[in-house]
Amino acid sequence: MIYHFIVNPRARSGLGEMLWKQLEPELCRKRIDYQIHLTTKKKDAGKIASEITEDGQEHMFVVLGGDGTLNEVLSGIKSLEKVTLGYIPIGSSNDFARGTGIPGDPFEALDTILSPKRVEKMDIGVLKREGKGRRFAVSAGIGFDAAVCHEVCVSKWKRVLNLLKIGKLSYAVVAMDRIIKDRPVKLELTLDDGSMKVFERTYFAAFMNLPYEGGGFKFCPDASGSDGFLDIMVVSDLSKLKILCLLPTAFSGKHTRFKGVTILKCRSVKVVTDRALPLHTDGEPSFLSKEIEVSLEKEKLNVIVE
Numbered sequence: 001m002i003y004h005f006i007v008n009p010r011a012r013s014g015l016g017e018m019l020w021k022q023l024e025p026e027l028c029r030k031r032i033d034y035q036i037h038l039t040t041k042k043k044d045a046g047k048i049a050s051e052i053t054e055d056g057q058e059h060m061f062v063v064l065g066g067d068g069t070l071n072e073v074l075s076g077i078k079s080l081e082k083v084t085l086g087y088i089p090i091g092s093s094n095d096f097a098r099g100t101g102i103p104g105d106p107f108e109a110l111d112t113i114l115s116p117k118r119v120e121k122m123d124i125g126v127l128k129r130e131g132k133g134r135r136f137a138v139s140a141g142i143g144f145d146a147a148v149c150h151e152v153c154v155s156k157w158k159r160v161l162n163l164l165k166i167g168k169l170s171y172a173v174v175a176m177d178r179i180i181k182d183r184p185v186k187l188e189l190t191l192d193d194g195s196m197k198v199f200e201r202t203y204f205a206a207f208m209n210l211p212y213e214g215g216g217f218k219f220c221p222d223a224s225g226s227d228g229f230l231d232i233m234v235v236s237d238l239s240k241l242k243i244l245c246l247l248p249t250a251f252s253g254k255h256t257r258f259k260g261v262t263i264l265k266c267r268s269v270k271v272v273t274d275r276a277l278p279l280h281t282d283g284e285p286s287f288l289s290k291e292i293e294v295s296l297e298k299e300k301l302n303v304i305v306e
């Protein structure tokens with residue numbers, strides 16, 4: 001089967017193009033049958049994936065980019081179960097690779113794809129708002145973490161820190177700023193078992209398919225991309241000072257000990273807030289909303305993990 005390489009040359013401020021130039025000779029040397037699809041702008045990766053999968057046949061994709069490019073590819077795939085995905089992580093946050101165990105080194109990741117030992121059937125999440133769905137592989141969120149994604153996308157910090165090779169710090173820098181500015185909301189969760197949980201002063205809720213988001217925050221240490229469940233983390237009823245203390249401990253997953261951090265598991269959840277909040281899927285910001293539904297797609301995606 002032909003390998004479709006979908007490459008974001010602009011990932012990590014231009015590193016994508018440089019790495020592709022280093023990896024391509026390896027494909028030629030190994031006489032791999034491949035086709036290259038370079039993105040030229042936002043949303044291109046989704047269009048490419050959609051066009052390739054339109055024929056309803058099985059396909060092999062290799063995504064070279066960050067979590068954002070991977071998310072766009074997911075959104076374009078017609079039938080998830082007909083695609084086998086290899087991933088070469090070169091973004092600034094790389095939470096998909098971190099959460100699945102895909103090698104962080106691009107050459108090692110390419111070797112894994114070309115000689116796979118394990119292909120996992122992975123859950124893919126979907127966030128629905130006003131009847132429209134957006135897929136995610138890592139996480140979706142409402143509130144503070146989504147506001148951080150919005151701001152990282154427009155802030156100069158990510159570009160500057162990427163150039164210094166510490167791009168993942170951009171989330172931490174912007175997070176500090178948002179904590180100071182954001183106001184809490186009332187949040188109601190209705191889980192698929194019928195139970196309802198109400199949180200009076202909520203800063204954010206993260207719906208995690210994998211353990212990490214935001215460049216290494218281990219928000220749901222027990223999340224697994226193949227268990228058929230979403231893990232939810234709600235941060236509520238805490239002072240801003242406590243949130244500031246809590247965030248660094250989330251890098252190791254120790255934040256779950258704090259009173260005010262609630263972890264839940266479900267297959268689907270309805271979310272209502274008393275004020276419209278920003279949303280994100282895999283760090284890609286989307287609209288503001290007061291009512292969303294988060295669940296898993298019925299079809300699973302075949303992901304080369306080892």
Ligand SMILES: Nc1ncnc2c1ncn2[C@@H]1O[C@H](COP(=O)(O)OP(=O)(O)OP(=O)(O)O)[C@@H](O)[C@H]1O
Pocket residue numbers: 008009010011012013039040041042043044045064065066067068069070072090091092093094095283284
């Ligand atoms: N050729 C392109 N030019 C400009 N933007 C692009 C291009 N291709 C993709 N994009 C956009 O760039 C954004 C970020 O890309 P990507 O996720 O690959 O890298 P990153 O931001 O460095 O990594 P991460 O998402 O892990 O932080 C995505 O939202 C995507 O839509």
